[in-house]
Amino acid sequence: MESCQEPEKRLEELNRRIISCKACPRLVQYRRYIEEHKPARYMGESYWSAPLPGFGDIYAEILVLGLAPAAHGGNRTGRMFTGDSSGNTLIRSLYEAGLANKPESVRAGDGLVLRGVYVTASVRCAPPNNKPSSEERRNCMKYLAEEFRIISNVKVVVALGRFAFDTFIMLARDVGISPAEGRKPRFAHGGVYRFVGRFFGRDAPVLVASYHPSRQNTNTGRLTQQMLTNIFLKAQEIASGIT
């Protein structure tokens, strides 16, 4: 049964639980390790070093699902996709697509406002080598499910990278929605995947796949800024029923 509390209150309560979570011992330990082994450029900074809640518009129609916070990005600044090159690329594309009020994401409290989009991750603690274990993903998926219950206008999920894509497919299986085409969806940049069945009491969102805006992908040209912006333009068209 859904809570009758306001969504803002429910999200605040969820975020408090996320921030204090210690369910994954390896990641709890790694959070401390990162802070103790800062690179010289961040030596004077105190790190967030805790799980990260999502951020953005609670009434969003588009939800962006990433992998996990970066050790010296979100884990340092305390906000998803903030303070590292992946975040810079993502926020610039959200801005170019009209979903953010500014093209940069430098630190929490920098005035960035997302409109119509909510950003979250499959795993909320920075993992060693950006590789969470299956168990860590499983532990953290309960928070994603809770976000979908609260952020209830979501019509499109943009999965950044294969890990996030697989996380959504796992959640889809858990809640009993099925791929509209019958076969298991296969990750392809720009792919659009529709589902049938009820998803937390409403129609299932459409899944859109994108390469992750990691430095590895952007430096090699596998993902350009325009390619990522186009993903968000497409997501908006789907959300507004144009395609």
Ligand code: SF4
């Ligand atoms: S990854 Fe998720 S489940 Fe694991 S400790 Fe962090 S917040 Fe908790």
